[in-house]
Amino acid sequence: MGKRIVPDIVVARLPLYLQTLKQLQREGEYTTSSNGLGKRIDISAAQIRKDLSHFGEFGKQGTGYAISYLIEQLEEILNVNQVWDMALVGVGFLGHAIANFRGFNSHGFQVKLIFDNNPTVIGSNIAGFIVQDSNKMEEIIQEHNVKVAMITVDSDHAQEVADRLVKSGVKAILNYAPVTIKVPEGVQIQYIDPIIELQHMTYYLD
């Protein structure tokens, strides 16, 4: 696949293509074109063709892409032709919302473990999961061989939790705490931060 030579900015767009293709499929479409796909997400057809060309030939001149085939291929490229178990650390309001989010499963992910350090929360049932003591995080995560985690603790504890997740063998962390986190080489980190997105938009407002 030549993974190492694909720019990360290209990789970052693939999930958006996948999501949009699934949307088209739900709307009853069977085929689409770089043009049709691009219009949905404000990305040029040329960009989409160029991005996809890193991974192979997926469409035919004139007939475009078979949506179900391209979905399959993108799922394979993104390694979501399997379901990744996830650990969730921190069950405040946001942790609750994430634990109860039903959208993960059809996209390659499922919450499997939930941790918190609050004794009044540990042992309680959230969305069908028993909240476990975050002091036992390392051994439980290793035991379940979980490689993906989400952090929804407060900013002051996010780095410490991330360090412990990495020690437990986690290779991909989605951080909801509004703070930058350091992870070693070979561990992926991404951020969910509404303030970053909001400030990006207010730049353009009068």
Added chain:
Amino acid sequence: MGKRIVPDIVVARLPLYLQTLKQLQREGEYTTSSNGLGKRIDISAAQIRKDLSHFGEFGKQGTGYAISYLIEQLEEILNVNQVWDMALVGVGFLGHAIANFRGFNSHGFQVKLIFDNNPTVIGSNIAGFIVQDSNKMEEIIQEHNVKVAMITVDSDHAQEVADRLVKSGVKAILNYAPVTIKVPEGVQIQYIDPIIELQHMTYYLD
């Protein structure tokens, strides 16, 4: 300011610089350098200098940036030297979490209006706000002159809600529904989607 000529990819990085500067300030720092800032967020010093140079001269050769001054300047550039009232549409688990999030206020935003279409939820108090009937969204948003909104309804209703927000005068929409939304020219849209971020990371996992 020459706003029109700054690439959006540069604008998108400014909130991250601002967040990191605030973090450094909380840690007791008074000055930093492009290098020091860059190390925190894995962006090169050259890139940071180039990004900031679109807006002026903020640092001095040898002494770097005065953090509080650069924060002030970035807040002004991003238009968050004021507080933007926000409307929140949809109060499921995620809407609850957002309504209860205390982090907006110190970054230029506050939830002001909450809407839902569920009669059992309308009139209830969430985080100090009375949930209002989304059928009255247009007039209430106009009355309060709200320009920023967050959508946390399900995918099937996100576009319809966005259309109504735009009609109400909203100019910036943060969409949490995992679906692409069309907005007219002059209206900003950004997305919060954990699945996109997770799939971006699993690309790199074995």
